[in-house]
Amino acid sequence: MASVTAQHHVVYLAHGVGNREDLPIPAHDAFIGAALALIVSFVVLGLAWRTSRFHGDDSGRPLPRWLADIIDSPVTHAVLVTFALLFASWLTLAAFFGKDTLVNPVFGSVYVLLWVGLVPAALVFGPIYRLCNPLRWLHRGICALARIDYRNGLYEYPRRVGLWPAALTLFAFAWLELVDANLSTSLSTILLWFGFLAVFLVAGAMVFGDVWFARADPFEVYSSLVARLSPFGRRTDGVLVIRNPLENLDGMSPLPGLVGTVSVLLGSTAFDAFHGSAKWLSWSQKYTDHLVLVNNLGLIGFCLAVLLSLSLASIATAGLGSLPRRDLPAQFAHSIVPIVVGYVVAHYLSFFVSQGLQTLVELGDPFTRGWTAMTWVSDQFNVYAIYEHPTGLAVTKVVAVVIGHVLGVISAHDRAVRLLPRRHAIVGQLPMLVLMVAYTLTGLWLLFLP
């Protein structure tokens, strides 16, 4: 048979947003990370304080008066909200009137700028999404037109439901992104998904008042959780303060459903890392006809595995005082948030930088007409430059996972010595510690997996 060099096109392949992945981290990086995580865990357990030091929302030094005034001023709020609403409108236009190609900025804006970008935004600025949340403002607008109070709905929000609606909507987003590449990269699917979300949130807020957004909006809830790791917050007396992020984290209310929410965040990120690996591909591609089903089961399995292990480890906390065991998972769930953030940094850093810059270029041309308003970004920066430093990238990822682990272990330790009688404080927290080590080693293993 004749061998020919046939048709060949050099193209911009737009299959999924960012098909390129980082190189696996070198084995010695993974081992050093694992060893550090183990050592720090037992050092914290053995040497750290024996009476709780954190004071949650009672803690913090007031910000300088002038800074607090700027942050709280109606002008600042108006500027931020206007920007957020313009941005949301721009994307809505691109979604309705743009073309269904992957250079449509909707894809990058949803999967990169919003979903990944809300993490660094919350780490630096605190719960900024809550202020800018376009659906909150849509709801407020509707309430203003109908001359009803946006804060109160028809019914009081049932406390027992807590954050479960957010666990559900966060899962729905992970499902949209990870289960079927043909779905996640279809403009009409994204429109439909956000259409449903808007109806679900605005209608819910009509029924329960605007607290609904803080309980059911996936992006706001995610942002508010991560904002607990920022150095900024509001004290119990309402004063804007700067505080130790660990104190900030300690102030998170142990709402029902918090466990489900962090489980979905950690489980879906882990599944995202795993389902690109050769291990998963070699297995799942035997079932190509049922790939969507297999992915569904994988995603649900990962989230459930976190939910079960986290609930069991918290409940297994030994030597309790007066607290009922079923309240324990929510008492410890906050300590998983740093581990989630560590995973997210490790998994999405290069993706966020490269695809984020790429999305900025696309935002200048929402209808793919060749508008060049934003091409200066790609002219000024090589958007893929971050990939040219695989060693730096690998070290950063391991460091992020280990820092997340250390912060998680310290948070859980402080909570344990607060909840447990003194003589049980060390042994009692072993199950949680072992679980965190397991999460961190899994995270490093996922980074190491080809």
Place this chain on the structure above:
Amino acid sequence: MRARHSLGLAAAATAVLALTSACGGGDGNSRSDKPPVTIEIVEDGGTITPDDGRPIAVEVGQEVQLNVSSDVDDEIHVHTQPGHEFEVKAGVDGSFSFTVDSPGVYPIESHGLEITIVKLQVS
């Protein structure tokens, strides 16, 4: 409609070219001394070998050669940046070469079967 679509693609291609030329400026296109890596790909009766997304280690600048035989028309997509699309004709053995000049992991996929054939692990 069609024309506008191509215009969009052209814009995208231009953007990517701009990106990659900015990229090439860095370390002066280092070429690897190693012989080419050859990957044999066989598509037959709706299955493809390999189909396990196995990692194939390649050096930056080392030539990669895909030898493809297939009983149906297909496209092989190499998800580098910029990417490559190779058209495969039923019954005609194709041989395609390219190099990758930036480290990372890039899937090579059968477009028809929507399967990740291998992953190039470029370092």
